[in-house]
Amino acid sequence: MxxxxxxxxxxxxxxxxxxxxxxxxxxxxxxxxxxxxxxxxxxxxxxxxxxDPPPAPMAEPTAEPVGARLERLEQRRARTAATPPPARTSARPRAPRPADESSARALVHAAWSALDVRADQSVELSVLTDGFAGGEAVVFTITDLADPIRPVAQLTSRADAPDGWVRVGWCPPAPPADREQRFLSMRVTCGDREAHAPVLTVHAVSLD
Missing domain, CATH: 1.20.5 (Single alpha-helices involved in coiled-coils or other helix-helix interfaces)
Incomplete structure (x- = not known):
């Protein structure tokens, strides 16, 4: 111890x-x-x-009763209906409407007499006008799709046929030596109106 x-x-x-x-x-x-x-x-x-305690949260606004809201909207509609609309003023006078015949001056349909021809066959170019006549110039412009800048041909006629059709005969040129076919498009114009035709296929003439 x-x-x-x-x-x-x-x-x-x-x-x-x-x-x-x-x-x-x-x-x-x-x-x-x-x-x-x-x-x-x-x-x-x-x-x-x-x-410094934080402010108490704001109470949520109470929803407006449906009846009071409908009454308020009805009062607003009544005030709007009682107020006349302001007078319309035009900044410049409107141009006069063209003559009624201008509305009928349209090119309705352009077509070839055939869509697949040989170079030694003639083809008819036609366009249906919307009933107008009077000797206006109708221009048929034919373009090769391979060279759309330079037209292949440009034919002119007059819109004076009684039935509204303008027809022109034409013999398409043969395709270039390096091509067996050429595809031609046609645009018809008469003043500021124009129409287009489907593509025409021109085959080279066989030497056999």
Whole structure:
């Protein structure tokens, strides 16, 4: 049995401490200090909120009764109906309408007498006018699709047929030496009106 007095025990401050223990103690003290700082921040925020509380949320607007809304709309409609519309003013006078016959001056349909011919066969070009006559010039412009810039031919006739048809006979040229076929388009114009026909296929004449 140990009956030695307490004064014989070593002083804790004089007991050596390992570096690892010192490191852990320093880390624990740092965490405690950080926690105390956060608690102080929260206490400051709570004090500020108690001194200046946020405004109360606004109440939602009540919906307008259906009957009151219908009455308000009816009053607005009555005011609108009682107000005369403003007078219309024109910035410039309107141009006079063209003569009634101009509405009938149209090219209705352009066509070839055949859509597949040989170069030694003649073909008839025709266009149906919308009943107008009077000697106006009708121009048939034929173009090769391979060279649409330069027309192959341009034929002119007059819109004076009693039945409204304008017809022109024509013999298409043979395809170039390096081609067995050529495809021709036709555009018919009369003043500012125009019509187009389907594509005409012209085959080279066989020498066999």
């Amino acid at each position: 140990n009956t030695a007095p307490d004064a014989a025990l070593p002083d804790p401050a004089l007991v050596p401490v390992s570096p690892e223990v010192e490191r852990r103690m320093a880390a624990a003290i740092a965490r405690l200090e950080d926690l105390e700082a956060r608690i102080a921040q929260w206490e400051a925020r709570m004090a500020a909120l108690e001194a």
